[in-house]
Amino acid sequence: MNVFLFIMRKSKIMHALNFDLLHKLLLSDQVKKRSERVVLTVSIISFLVHLSIIFLVDFGLLPFDKNSELLKSPIAAIYTPFSFILLYEVYLLIFYLPKSFTTYINKQYEIITLIIIRRLFKDLSNISLTKDWFKINYDLQFTYDLFASLGLFYLIYLFNKIAKAHSGIESIEPSQLEGVARFIKIKKVLATILVPALVILSVYSFANWLIYGVFLHDTSAISFKNLNNIFFEQFFTILIIADVIVLLFSFFHTDEFHTVIRNSGFVISTILIRLSFSASGLINTLLILSSVVFGLVILVVYNQFESKKRER
Numbered sequence: 001m002n003v004f005l006f007i008m009r010k011s012k013i014m015h016a017l018n019f020d021l022l023h024k025l026l027l028s029d030q031v032k033k034r035s036e037r038v039v040l041t042v043s044i045i046s047f048l049v050h051l052s053i054i055f056l057v058d059f060g061l062l063p064f065d066k067n068s069e070l071l072k073s074p075i076a077a078i079y080t081p082f083s084f085i086l087l088y089e090v091y092l093l094i095f096y097l098p099k100s101f102t103t104y105i106n107k108q109y110e111i112i113t114l115i116i117i118r119r120l121f122k123d124l125s126n127i128s129l130t131k132d133w134f135k136i137n138y139d140l141q142f143t144y145d146l147f148a149s150l151g152l153f154y155l156i157y158l159f160n161k162i163a164k165a166h167s168g169i170e171s172i173e174p175s176q177l178e179g180v181a182r183f184i185k186i187k188k189v190l191a192t193i194l195v196p197a198l199v200i201l202s203v204y205s206f207a208n209w210l211i212y213g214v215f216l217h218d219t220s221a222i223s224f225k226n227l228n229n230i231f232f233e234q235f236f237t238i239l240i241i242a243d244v245i246v247l248l249f250s251f252f253h254t255d256e257f258h259t260v261i262r263n264s265g266f267v268i269s270t271i272l273i274r275l276s277f278s279a280s281g282l283i284n285t286l287l288i289l290s291s292v293v294f295g296l297v298i299l300v301v302y303n304q305f306e307s308k309k310r311e312r
Helices: 002-027 029-058 074-096 101-124 137-165 174-215 232-250 257-276 281-311
Strands: none
Touching: 002 029, 002 174, 029 074, 074 101, 074 174, 074 232, 101 137, 101 232, 101 257, 101 281, 137 281, 174 232, 232 257, 257 281
């Protein structure tokens, strides 16, 4: 019996050590810095390659459709490096999940803002400067995105300001320390699982777009309703599942009403972002803005609860 308990204890220790090693291999500060350098290098190279393809297609040296959304104008070449930068932002979102739930949510807001900025660069090549500006869908979407990006930029500034101003306000009782440590470990497990999910989903999305969208021109095989939705529509679905798991496990270390409402509110905010991918035009913009406003209000009210709690 003692031998059995010893083996079980040793196996648990080995499992924990192996998991910690895997977490360091995927989500350490050193890996983050190396990933940043790689992504910046790939972004610059991809921009030059995309630009070269546009010019080669324009001169008839490549058999691609020059009326394609990404080949109409040299401005559209900015879309490609932005896509790699967005992938790195997704990695940062996963990186901050075990460290701070508020920073993790803020990263979601930054990602959806960058998606809109990327869309602006793509839509610049489709703009029609006519008196019918407010009747053409591309021009209307460009207008919505222009104002939405400004509004989101300011809302994210407010979210960061409020989060940092109250970063040390949340009080943890000594009796809760063990539960918090367990909760952080669960978030590390979740973050470690999300990294390979990110890689697999990005490769799958790119391969499908390349095969069906570029070479076969078969848009019925996969959803190409909006080029900006590829990868991110599926990834935010995964994020909703991850957020719900975090919410459920948070009950193990706290049952305070305002903390539960904050975590639940952040999940709702993520769902609103995901819903925006299924909408277009003004509805798309309003869903994105409402998600960030909702998260901001939730954070403000939560901090008020924490302030009152400290005053007691």
